[in-house]
Amino acid sequence: MTGTVGDSALQELRGALAGRLLRPGDAGYDDARSLFNAMVDVRPAAIAQCTDVTDVRTAIAHGRAHGIPTAVRSGGHSVAGSSTVEDGLVIDVRALKGVTVDPQARTARCGAGVTWGEFDAVTQQHGLATTGGRVSTTGVAGLTLGGGSGWLERKHGLSCDNLRAVELVTADGEHLRASADEHPELFWALHGGGGNFGVATAFEFDLHPVGPEVIAGLMLWPGERGSEVTQLLRAEIEGGAPEELALAVVYLTGPPEPFVPESLRGRLCCGLAFLWAGDDHAAGLAQAEPFRALGPAVDLVGPMPYTQFQSMIDDPPGLRNYWTGDYLDALPDEALDLFVENSERMPVPSACQAILFPWGGAVARNGGEGTPMAKREATWVCHPFALWEQAADDAAHISWARAASADLKRFASGGVYLNFIGDEGSGRVRAAFGESYDRLARVKATYDPDNFFHFNQNIEPASAQPTA
Numbered sequence: 466m467t468g469t470v471g472d473s474a475l476q477e478l479r480g481a482l483a484g485r486l487l488r489p490g491d492a493g494y495d496d497a498r499s500l501f502n503a504m505v506d507v508r509p510a511a512i513a514q515c516t517d518v519t520d521v522r523t524a525i526a527h528g529r530a531h532g533i534p535t536a537v538r539s540g541g542h543s544v545a546g547s548s549t550v551e552d553g554l555v556i557d558v559r560a561l562k563g564v565t566v567d568p569q570a571r572t573a574r575c576g577a578g579v580t581w582g583e584f585d586a587v588t589q590q591h592g593l594a595t596t597g598g599r600v601s602t603t604g605v606a607g608l609t610l611g612g613g614s615g616w617l618e619r620k621h622g623l624s625c626d627n628l629r630a631v632e633l634v635t636a637d638g639e640h641l642r643a644s645a646d647e648h649p650e651l652f653w654a655l656h657g658g659g660g661n662f663g664v665a666t667a668f669e670f671d672l673h674p675v676g677p678e679v680i681a682g683l684m685l686w687p688g689e690r691g692s693e694v695t696q697l698l699r700a701e702i703e704g705g706a707p708e709e710l711a712l713a714v715v716y717l718t719g720p721p722e723p724f725v726p727e728s729l730r731g732r733l734c735c736g737l738a739f740l741w742a743g744d745d746h747a748a749g750l751a752q753a754e755p756f757r758a759l760g761p762a763v764d765l766v767g768p769m770p771y772t773q774f775q776s777m778i779d780d781p782p783g784l785r786n787y788w789t790g791d792y793l794d795a796l797p798d799e800a801l802d803l804f805v806e807n808s809e810r811m812p813v814p815s816a817c818q819a820i821l822f823p824w825g826g827a828v829a830r831n832g833g834e835g836t837p838m839a840k841r842e843a844t845w846v847c848h849p850f851a852l853w854e855q856a857a858d859d860a861a862h863i864s865w866a867r868a869a870s871a872d873l874k875r876f877a878s879g880g881v882y883l884n885f886i887g888d889e890g891s892g893r894v895r896a897a898f899g900e901s902y903d904r905l906a907r908v909k910a911t912y913d914p915d916n917f918f919h920f921n922q923n924i925e926p927a928s929a930q931p932t933a
């Protein structure tokens with residue numbers, strides 16, 4: 466026993482769980498403790514691999530009774546590393562699998578350990594989908610509780626907008642169902658308030674007809690054409706592009722793939738991610754024409770399975786990550802030029818990316834008092850993120866992402882999407898919720914008055930009387 470958590474307390478927990486309790490030295494411990502972000506090299510005292518709701522309740526009760534710092538983990542994609550804790554307890558819900566679809570009602574229910582790839586694979590058997598992450602390995606749980614930004618959002622809203630219910634275990638061990646009719650304040654808070662209110666065990670979503678075949682894909686140009694591509698993207702969006710159309714400009718290093726010409730491999734490229742989520746494929750192909758007219762060096766846009774597009778920009782795990790981002794209310798020339806110039810300064814070759822994508826449509830429509838996330842009327846989201854291999858290169862990559870963000874701050878609306886940033890302090894958490902922060906703090910006081918769940922973008926419990 467090297468840490469401060471008592472050995473007997475953990476032996477007791479091991480005996481009480483149906484799932485495994487992994488401790489340093491146990492087979493599988495190192496795999497189980499690793500997160501997507503390789504910068505997070507944390508050694509918990511124990512990882513409780515919960516197999517059911519009872520295990521989750523047992524782990525919470527144990528963590529509380531013994532004063533063990535406790536984190537909650539699903540897909541492990543927290544860039545901040547908030548789903549693990551040094552010398553503490555990790556409640557790991559990855560074994561809570563299962564996706565069931567009611568095709569008539571167009572709803573789905575899934576366990577909290579499901580990834581978006583697993584979720585999409587089942588719903589697409591019925592030609593249905595909901596807004597999910599842009600990378601198939603991300604967890605449904607962390608992404609949805611933090612809001613959930615994905616390609617379908619302009620048409621169908623964020624992932625959390627499609628929630629029908631969340632089942633969760635609260636700090637006092639109650640397993641409850643939050644929906645519009647049951648614990649409505651809690652349900653409201655779960656639309657972006659993250660893992661602050663308990664351990665989610667299952668989610669229910671509304672689904673929409675999408676695919677299984679869609680018009681989608683990537684286009685690539687040499688980096689120096691990026692300004693033209695970004696200007697065209699802005700013109701298309703400001704010209705009223707339909708909500709079925711998802712677009713993003715993505716600066717990246719040309720990958721060593723057979724479909725990428727030799728001249729672009731290892732060089733800065735400007736890409737366009739394109740998805741037409743409507744059922745009229747001819748209309749979707751027509752939307753690609755203005756971009757085709759710019760003569761992309763790579764053009765993969767065409768009919769493809771929705772599930773293929775959903776995994777098309779999957780990043781490899783095991784890289785070091787630094788992420789940040791901001792909302793913009795408008796994209797004047799000066800802001801567009803800054804985005805382009807900063808993207809051109811990206812370390813190349815590397816796995817870094819700078820993404821600019823439009824909001825609006827259902828993201829804005831579903832904002833307001835119905836959700837705690839502030840400033841959803843933003844029209845653009847700018848999201849530089851650095852990925853690299855060696856610790857010796859940390860400073861260069863982090864400073865690129867920070868500078869790219871800092872330069873654009875004067876155009877930023879002040880709002881922020883917390884899933885796209887690391888730990889940037891309590892001020893950013895407040896900024897993400899604006900006037901809703903105090904209401905969230907009251908919900909927190911009701912369901913987690915001692916702030917047991919604080920390894921997250923933390924909302925501190927209000928000291929005022931809790932609300933029911």
Ligand SMILES: Cc1cc2nc3c(=O)[nH]c(=O)nc-3n(C[C@H](O)[C@H](O)[C@H](O)COP(=O)(O)OP(=O)(O)OC[C@H]3O[C@@H](n4cnc5c(N)ncnc54)[C@H](O)[C@@H]3O)c2cc1C
Nearest residue numbers: 539540541542543547548599604606607608614660665921
């Ligand atoms: C490669 C990559 C791609 C991404 N793409 C997108 C994207 O397209 N859109 C987007 O919106 N975000 C995206 N993100 C950000 C992602 O949404 C967040 O990192 C999210 O927290 C990941 O959820 P997870 O379950 O995988 O993570 P975890 O690391 O397991 O969890 C992160 C946090 O979520 C909370 N949490 C997780 N599970 C539970 C649970 N069962 N109950 C209560 N709280 C829980 C906890 O607070 C935990 O600290 C991406 C991240 C990465 C690394």
